[in-house]
Amino acid sequence: MSGTSPALVAAREADAAAASAVKALQAAGQLEEARERYAELVARHQRRAARIAYHYLRDAAEADEAVQDAFVKAYQHLASFREELPFDVWFTRILINGCLDRIKARTRRERWLLPMSGKSAPVDGSSAERDVTDRVAAGGQSPEQALLGRERRQQIAAALSKLPERQRSVFVLSHVEGRTSREVSALTGLNESTVRVHLFRAIRKLRGLLADDTVDAAPGELKGKRRVTS
Amino acid sequence: MSLLDRLTRGHLTDRQFAELWATSQSTGVTHPHLDACADCRRRFEAFDRWVNGIGDELRTEADDAFPAERLTVQQAQIARRLETLERPARVLAFPRAARAVISGNSHVRRWVTVAAAAGLIAGVGLGQVFQLPGSLLKPPAAVTAVALTQPQTQKIAKELRPENSSINDEELLSDAFTRSRVTTLNALDDMTPHARDLALTRRGK
Numbered sequence: 001m002s003g004t005s006p007a008l009v010a011a012r013e014a015d016a017a018a019a020s021a022v023k024a025l026q027a028a029g030q031l032e033e034a035r036e037r038y039a040e041l042v043a044r045h046q047r048r049a050a051r052i053a054y055h056y057l058r059d060a061a062e063a064d065e066a067v068q069d070a071f072v073k074a075y076q077h078l079a080s081f082r083e084e085l086p087f088d089v090w091f092t093r094i095l096i097n098g099c100l101d102r103i104k105a106r107t108r109r110e111r112w113l114l115p116m117s118g119k120s121a122p123v124d125g126s127s128a129e130r131d132v133t134d135r136v137a138a139g140g141q142s143p144e145q146a147l148l149g150r151e152r153r154q155q156i157a158a159a160l161s162k163l164p165e166r167q168r169s170v171f172v173l174s175h176v177e178g179r180t181s182r183e184v185s186a187l188t189g190l191n192e193s194t195v196r197v198h199l200f201r202a203i204r205k206l207r208g209l210l211a212d213d214t215v216d217a218a219p220g221e222l223k224g225k226r227r228v229t230s
Numbered sequence: 231m232s233l234l235d236r237l238t239r240g241h242l243t244d245r246q247f248a249e250l251w252a253t254s255q256s257t258g259v260t261h262p263h264l265d266a267c268a269d270c271r272r273r274f275e276a277f278d279r280w281v282n283g284i285g286d287e288l289r290t291e292a293d294d295a296f297p298a299e300r301l302t303v304q305q306a307q308i309a310r311r312l313e314t315l316e317r318p319a320r321v322l323a324f325p326r327a328a329r330a331v332i333s334g335n336s337h338v339r340r341w342v343t344v345a346a347a348a349g350l351i352a353g354v355g356l357g358q359v360f361q362l363p364g365s366l367l368k369p370p371a372a373v374t375a376v377a378l379t380q381p382q383t384q385k386i387a388k389e390l391r392p393e394n395s396s397i398n399d400e401e402l403l404s405d406a407f408t409r410s411r412v413t414t415l416n417a418l419d420d421m422t423p424h425a426r427d428l429a430l431t432r433r434g435k
Contacts, residue, residue, distance in 0.1 A: 031316045035309065035312050035313065035316075038312065039305070039309060042305055042308055042309075043305065046301055046304065046305060047293070047296065047301060050292065050295075050296040050301065050304075051289060051292040051293070051296075054291075054292040054295055054296065055288065055292060060295040060296065063295070063296075064296075064300070064304055067304060068304060068307055068308050068311065071308045072308065072311050072312060072315065075312055075315075076315065149287075149290075152287060153287050153288075153290065153291045156284055156287050156288060156291075157288075157291060160288070172288070175281065175284070175285045176285050176288045176289055176292075196252050196253060197252075199252040200248050200249045200251075200252035200253075203248040203251060203252060203281060204244070204245060204248040206284065207244060207248060207280075210284070
């Protein structure tokens, strides 16, 4: 993860070419062609955007809206996009800002509303509501494995939600999305060394919260660590 | 391996692993102890697997929330939103029926309204200037006060009094002019000036 892989370089070149083409088409007034070309960019970054938005918002429907808004906003402001910056970094920054705005709005809303079941936000999202049999059919797992996997994911999500916002952002971007410290720094506006510190703290805290997962850790290190209950 | 053993022998702790892991991701730098100590290397590999496992789980969770069909729908929605962006906003016409009722576009209707208003104003003005015959504009009959004599008053009172009434009004009123029935209070009553006596005295003059 330290360097930029050739595949990533090629993908970024393709992004830059597509973004430039869309910009040129928009300027020429060929809007239908511009939209068609932009659809390529959407298809390429959609899943990654959905993952990021989901980890920020912890709600599939809201993440869906945030992704849509980010793509629309990026299309509208493509004229201000500078080619020297990778498109995915520029776009992810728009997405993260949108997610943070939504979190702020949600916090304001929740200040005036009574929580229904003591939880401020769904921890496991809509995926948890899906029938276990669906997953078994899809993944070829036994019901027990599917249930254990689901429980583990809920534990991890609960632990992640307990991290401070910056630590969570840095962890998700650098680890789940495979960004380098420099890229995370560009995305979040934090200093590169600050990114590393946040990442280190996030891992250390997660290690403490998910103490049961510490395979091969020394017995002395696990003492006093608590298990996260979702 | 105990914590004490690790500290005395200079083995790496979990905290150092976390720090090392965070740094090695961007810089590729490793700890020299890892090259020398097989035990710590093994533990660091386990740590690395654990962190990567969390990443895998989080990715799986997000991908479960966004299956391929959902992404397809999302893509279509984005395309639709982009299309509507470029289309100029269309002003919807107000319903015709509602407009006809509210605005009254017809010239004839407008003239009729103006004529009716003018007629009403002219009628009221003429009515003020000329006195119209008939009872409509006659002033109401004045109510005059009639002074009644005492026999007449008594007669009216007698007519109005119910037949079987046990209360005699004359008695009731005259009782107020008579002296107190309590004899001990007569002296006090004599000393008290009465307005009725003064009036009778003046009338007698």
